[in-house]
Amino acid sequence: MANDIPLNWFLYFSAAAFAIGLTGVLLRRNAIAVLMAIEIMLNAANVNLVAFWRYGTPAAGAGPMPGVILALLVVTVAAAEVAVGIGLVLLCYRRWRAVDVDRYDTLSG
Amino acid sequence: MDVGTALIAQSHRVDLSPTTAIVWALWLLVGFAGIFPGIVAYMVWLERKVAARFQDRIGPNRVGPFGLLQPIADAIKLIVKESIVPRPADGLVHLLAPVIVLASAFLTLAVVPFAVGLVPIDPPSGLVYLIAVSSLSPLGIFLAGWSSRNKYSLIGAMRAVAQLVSYEIPQVLATIPVVLWAGSLSLVSIFDHQAKFGWNAFTPPGLLAFAIFLIAGVAEVNRTPFDIPEAESEIIAGYHTEYSGMRFGLFFLAEYLGVFAISCVATVLFLGGGMPLPFSSFPVNLIDGSVGSYILADAILLAVFLAKVLLFIFAMFWVRATLPRMRIDRLMNFAWKYLVPLCVLNILFAAAWFEVVVRPGRIEAGRWAVGMIGVGLLTAAGVQLVFWANRKLAAAAPIDADWPAVGAARGG
């Protein structure tokens, strides 16, 4: 199929999304916003994984779909991370009445 | 491949060929823009009639014979009414919310096999798709509540999301026995399986799953007795308090479409789709490849399918006219302490049923009888166990301990 999408396009998309996510992590000070930026980065990695699975030549004995399985595991991990993150954010919010990471000041570092 | 055959053929892959595009366009035009809203309109009429009868009234009877034109009048009224958006509201989100809810309800119908070949798309992961799109509606509801900048809207939205998320779990778990027996997530395969093994509701674990699915389904579409998110007497109208005109109409449409969709899905998953008889593949075996046989079989299937759906819808109206609203803590308790454990146990029973009856590949009278009695007793024992354990737990806790507000009010 000559009109197919090149592998690179997916990779560029994912690289851009990853960079945006990373920028978000650096820019935002709100813990929940940071969490969202992290989700973007995880999704970028997932696009990579699935694109490599579909376009690449597997090494010997790699199984039919390591990329997809890894992506599914990442989805699981992301869900768990968000649950844990929201739990921690709520905990801190109850103590400080603030969600901005800068405002937490007990520890000297 | 001519369009006629393409309509019949059930596509298993998403592709972008012109044929599929035509099929999809047809479905969109006929089904989603024409038939389904029509069905919804007359569901509303039916509901008003049924509720009226339950309350010893007559119901709509002014517009047209038996009030049959009433839905059209209602629709015109909703369309021409002014759409009022509160000034502090988040305009875009306010508009987007009903669209998301409606899209969720519409998209659910895209994988329902109404009859042989009458399914827009049959992806191999159809059931996951179904669950995925139906999980969009909490998002829309939440956004509706949030964007309205109204206390009652927000409370209603929070209630709705908590309820929808909770009841989604038993709903999904209840479909697992069906998937286990059919060995596939495709709804067409599930239909085929029932043509071979009888309706899923006619097995002990299937019956339990069916009941759980229905209960959770009623909760998923926010209908009485689970209509806490829009409880008029407490929070006006919940998340759509601040909606008027056609935006409100979209929510209205989405709710009834949801009722219709959940009935369709329950019919396909548990009641053998459009098959009129439980243990025979009656209309499907008429098909001999000719177009005429297709039309005949599909006509029978479609008619029976709609009759079953109507039955469900009527049952929901009946429940609504009869039962009072549940208290929210009871509602949550019911989902987490009764339905979820029952579902988990039920998966084990379903596995037993699979080993006894389904494993040989065709239904055998002896094994079927053994399965009915053995697994049936097992299932009954499981239900007893869950209820007994909950009663024990409830007895151990002080009265109303599950509702701190009451206890505190009494203590103070």
Next chain:
Amino acid sequence: MPPNVVPLDLRDFLCIAPALVLAFWGLVVIAADLGRFRRLDPDARRVACGRATLVGVGLALASAVFLAWVDALAQSDAPRLVALFGDSLGGYFARTDGLIFFGTLARGLAVDVLNVLFLVLLAMVVWMSTSYGFTDDLGEYFALMLWATVGMMLLAAAEELATLFIALETTTICLYLATAFERSRRRSAEAGLKYFVYGSVSSALFLYGLSLVYGLAGSTYFDAIGRVLRGGDAGLAGNLAGASALLLLLVGFGFKVSAVPFQQWVPDVYEGAPAPVAAWIATGSKVASFVAMLKVFVHALGPWSHPSGSVMGPGWLGVVAVVAAVTMTYGNLAALAQKDLKRMLAYSSIAHAGYMLVGVAAASVSTEGPASAGAVVYYLIVYALANVGAFAVAAWLARDKGTEAIADLDGLAGRSPSLAVCIVVLMLSLIGVPPFAGFFGKLYVFMEALRQGPSDTRIVLTWLVALGLFNSVVSAFYYVRVLKAMYLREPSGRPIEPARPALALPIAAAAVLVTVLGVVPGPLVDLSRSVAVPMLTAGRLDVPAAVDVPAPAPPAEKPSGVAWHPETPTD
């Protein structure tokens, strides 16, 4: 099931029995706490929960020791194994390919030794947790500690990237939560959130690097990646994607092992977390992360360590060397200024990560081959033992004073002389003073760094070793401050209460172990070497047996009953 699907060999679950026991026991502890212990008064409840947890750890330890015995027997006397357990099970245990679950997990003596280490450390940490009350959710707390350990065990045994990733996440997520468990203090919640934010960003970076590695190699198995990289002649030259992948993976592991510049979370988290949790982050999590790092970098990405033969060319060796140098220097210098015991231990653990990174660098260039990674394993064991003891001291302070200032130790020698001696031993071992095990750890790591053929990597690693020696001297200053407080100062305020067995025992046990391993280092050194070889060669069929070590014979025969045949490419 279609015929081409090879079913799972259920006997594989026997090989992860310790992890299974711990995972199950977590639920048992929660249930017991909810059902029974919650009615007791807080102190009794804490002790009951701790004891219940210890029972589970003991069971897991028993199964791990049993598996170690079986695996040792498989190497020495396989026929006897068959005679003992019958053809099926005995034959299964006697297999020498060392891989289970379709090659995703390693098995064998190496894994068993690490499991025993984790469990011994966990037992000390759990016992320490019963010494003072810092949380009300005891069942959940102990369950999370057990589950974190499950993650660590499988992380250290993983032979494949998907398993590695999920094990890593299990470990860290349990630890994020446990960090925030001290409900009475705000700093615990803050530490939990900080740990979480840094940790999840690092795992996102790690994951992206991992996806690039998967794209480059087409496989997620360490061994297959290594083989692909060795086969590709292009190396890293001009392959910026490969370099980015390497860097991202390095960032991910750098966070987990607390290497500079990814160390910002360490002092805060160690300070804010309850002392036992901090101990577990500093020891268990670090051991597991270092083992995983060794596997990924030396085994899978080994061909990229210095592909051009020069340490400063493309390749991870130069980066790791620089990171190691900066890490140990930064850790030691920053530790000098600390007044809080846990913060000091945090910086010192950063410094130790630097020494161990020298070992990682050495493992890829040493003439000893994979056996040289034994130095890192030895160092890890010694470091972990000493640190658990040191954190028990922090728990002691936290119990009595609520803070962990070093000044609170003033005059301890007069009040509990025997424990003071134990603490002296721990500190001396952390400095690396000769009769104690820490000395041999450093010696061994530095020796491996120096043991290499003539090349320009030699000069860099020699400088690294020199820097390490200088740093050891620096570290003496702050460790000695603890000793000074105990022996030379008089207590200013209320002196601290004597330790109960829950605290005394971990301190004493750590001190005794560190001394014994220092006086008789031979057996553990041999063991670490024999652990390192299969750890870094699992699934590799072309590695000759290590020369001077009584190492297990590397896998020589084709795995039987496994779907994964590494040497028979399917295309």
Next chain:
Amino acid sequence: MARSLFLAIAALGLLAALGTVLARNLVRAALHLVAFFFCVACLFVMLEAEFLAAVQVLIYIGAVAILLMFGIMLTRNAATAEADLSGGWRVPGVIAGLCVFAALAFGINNAVSPSGSGAWSAIVARPALEPAEGVAWKAERSRAIDDMPRVVGEQFMTRYALAFELAGLLLTAALVGAVALAREEPAPGDSEPATAVEAEAAVGTTP
């Protein structure tokens, strides 16, 4: 056709990602995030992984986004869920992001895969999946695409059994820990296994 579709989806996705990062209003940011998730799901469909796309919508939009919204609601006044970008870090952050993107894009452009499939930029079409003599993976992959749920199940029950079990443990641990942390100070004798959702519901009823 496919290319223009891809470009449209990718552009939308990146815009949504930017919106997530830059939006001041957190709920708006979450909404952008939902759009991004949806675009990624569309890309999965274009990569012939429909099952994964459905899972993406189910988990990310149905669960993660909702959870994030709950988090925002419970920590902010609903009407003023505004959050500032950090001032001093703005320029370095953007520069770092651009540098990362440039490095990755440059790397992707020049990457040479050692696995034998050549440079990434040379792969312009996905490999055909007609079974060929001696190439087993083509048949494997074509089966994986046609019947993905089943193959995923098989993989999770065989090759990745351990990872699957571990994922279950991870979710259990996250649930147990998050509930223990997010719970209000527990009353003595309170043994009710309250879930996070339940706790939210309780909050919702007693405003």
